[in-house]
Amino acid sequence: MDFQKLIESMRYKNGSLWWLENGARVGRSYSTLHQDVQEARRTLARWGVSAGTRVGLYAPNSWRWLVYDLALIDMGAVSIPFTEDFRNEISEGLLERYDIELFLTAKANARFFPKRPPHVGFIDGENDEVRVLPRTNTLLFGDEQDQLSWVFSSGSSGGLKGLVISRKGVMATLPPIMDAVGLSRGDCFLLFLPLSNFQQRYLCFGAIWYDFDVALTDFTRLFSAIETLHPTILLAPPVFYQMFHAEHLNKPRWKRWWQDILGTLVSVIPSIRMRRSLGRRFFKDFHEKFGCRTRMLITGMAPIRPNVLRLFDRMQIPLSEAYGMVEAGVMTFKRSDQTDHRSVGTPVRDVDFSFGEDGEIFVHRTHPVTLRYFQCVEGENERTFVGPQTIATGDLGQMDTRGRLIIWGRKREVIAMPSGEKIHPEVIERELNSCPDVANSVVFMGHGPHLSCIVSLNNIQDIGAMQRVRKRVSDLATMQSAARFMDVVFAPEAFSIENGLLRPNMKIDRRKIVAKYGVNTDSRTAYG
8 A cells, every 4th residue: 555646546436435414324435535635735735734744633533534634644744633532631732742833623622722823723614824833843763754643542551652653554554454354345344433543544544545435423423323324344342342242131031041042053054144144133133233234343452352252153243353553553353253262363464473481472564553652651662662673562472373362461460469479460350251240340459468350330230240240259269369359349330431431442441440449448358
């Protein structure tokens, strides 16, 4: 893939971008996108944008968002999309902090700039006398010609990293994952996370290059978009699919039991086509949640529970899994017909792995997606970008005998017990999360010498749920000595974006969850 060819080729493409407007399906072709990009490029040039200009973006997902992003790429400017993590910080002070020379936003955000300085423009409104505000950039690293964008990314342990995205890296890493997924001209990829999440833009670039449709929406209108925009492929984080798993568990016992038995019987039929057909017939209510045309569901961004994967297997809805990180791109892919739920699949083309003595996974790519961090904790650049073509993932794992990658957990989350034993909290969390009553769990080192665990229940109204979870912890204590005296704290609410316990990318925020509920040890239960 080549960005110059990508922009130019849009005029000859057959694909389209679709979205909802007043509840109706609206679309425009990639050839129209090319025309609008050229017009936006002329507008930006009049405002003083040129190669290397730093342009901030903060707006909801929209056609105009993508138009301006592609125009900036075509001009060689450096876009800096601000995520929802900054929703309470949008101000002139923020622009100064990141040396933003032009800030593009939506009219709905005009309140952030009551006097509207000349270097603030609207992507969806009238703009008079907008002008770039030149700022002195004294930090030069020699990679400026390869910079595509500066992006922000947050992990489950908290903190916001700033990453410098490589043009060469994006161009090199997109084709391997697109080929692994197996996309065709008739496909329509539904994206609902913010475009400020680089993965969403990454997939838009791939859709244009491979000439298949994109359906663009946001989380608040996701289910309307599924029903109206007719996607064939949906990418979503594990927490999205966990919602359907929780709904299934809350069905009447007889109905859940009957569907599980029936799904297991259907799964032994050799013909994939027949299995899918029977699945749509027997589990119609489940299938309809994902639209009438959906042929593939994909998850990634965080570990997904095996019991969720098994449910989708029984319901005969393909659920594939990808493993990746913004620093390196997508590294492995597991097709839905690979029912090994322990691994995250096999490496995509041009990816090699090696492993440290402690099991840390190192990925080797000729051109990784990220050049370096521009914002991180001290020493993290050196710990992550360990060589010109080598990135330390921070994950621990191994390759199995079939060449599939198995991940144990995060290196930084390893807990050193007073006894000297090292515990992978994710291993305990996976066991707890297999309990039908558990929506999410976070294991951490409490104030005393023992582990603590915060549990969010699927149904907080279920009186017996707490006792069943305690029973699961008791059973777990017989296998994991570190869990023998584990505090169990039940959160009175689900983890969500609204209460800040899920990040805007729908990953759990471990730090906030522990800060909010970790001090509550009234529910301590000892097992021994």
